[in-house]
Amino acid sequence: MLTIGCHLSISKGYAAIAKEAVGLGANTFQFFSRNPRGGRAKAIDPEDLEAFRAYAREQGISRILAHAPYTLNPASATEKTRDFARSVLAEDLPRMEHTPHQLYNMHPGCHVGQGVEAGVELIAAALNEALRPEQTTTLLLETMAGKGSEIGGRFEELAAIIERVELQEKVGVCLDTCHVWDAGYDIAGNLDGVLKEFDRVIGLDRLRAIHLNDSLNPCGAHKDRHARIGEGHIGFAALSAVTRHPLLRDLPFYLETPQDDLSGYADEIARLRSAWSE
Ligand code: FE
Ligand code: FE
Ligand code: ZN
Secondary structure, X not given: OOEEEEEOXXXXXXXXXXXXXXXXOOOOEEEEOOOOOOOOOOOOOHHHHHHHHHHHHHHOOOOEEEEOOOOOOOXXXXXXXXXXXXXXXXXXXXXXXXXXXXXXXXXXXXXXXXXXXXXXXXXXXHHHHHOOOOOOOEEEEEOOOOOOOEEOOOHHHHHHHHHOOOOHHXXXXXXXXXXXXXXXXXXXXXXXXXXHXXXXXXXXHHEEEEEEOEEOOOOOOOOOOEEOOOOOOOOHHXXXXXXXXXXXXXXXXXXXXXXXXXXXXXHHHHHHHHHHOO
């Protein structure tokens, strides 16, 4: 079965978000670990967690993905911003252990003029401080569009970060289809070639999740503007092919497409599921 879900708000708790996901035809979901602009995380309610565990077991939800706030930038030139990133990671990762063996995704960061090399060093230093041998969570670095001074637009940059991490077994990669496309990897025309390149540079065993988004812009535009599945330059056929590829089909897929309401996600999930099982 295809493991697919979308980004949802966890404001009403774990049990509520899982029910909402199932109502949309999803069997996984993504949520912000806290307010996307930063701020404090809500306290975890043990009763909610217990209800979530029972419901997830019943519905076959075995994967969930927490997304770190966008404001997280361990590669910043400003110490205060780096400190914020450090404190978020120090709080979020232990919190993830309430739902063991799950995924925590972050944007690697922006070097803001210091250069890729310096940014890579700072990100790796933050990870080396945050990762713990006893954690069961896998921290994912997201592939980025390479907009501005974003790090992670090239597979080589993610590989360079991972290379400098001590607890490498705790680190994986989340491939965002809109981002890699905007970064210049032609997943519509040459998916096999892109995966071969990913494998050569990073290793496909590091690939743990996919953000499935169409793109408003052509390949290599370095823009990062998501489109609904089939309404962008990548197209439905190519994105469906990503979910059906033998090397990818068992990964969890997450939609982060712009929707007027949640029924748009339900529609995309249904169309992708039906193409997957054909
Ligand atoms: Fe993201
Ligand atoms: Fe993404
Ligand atoms: Zn994006």
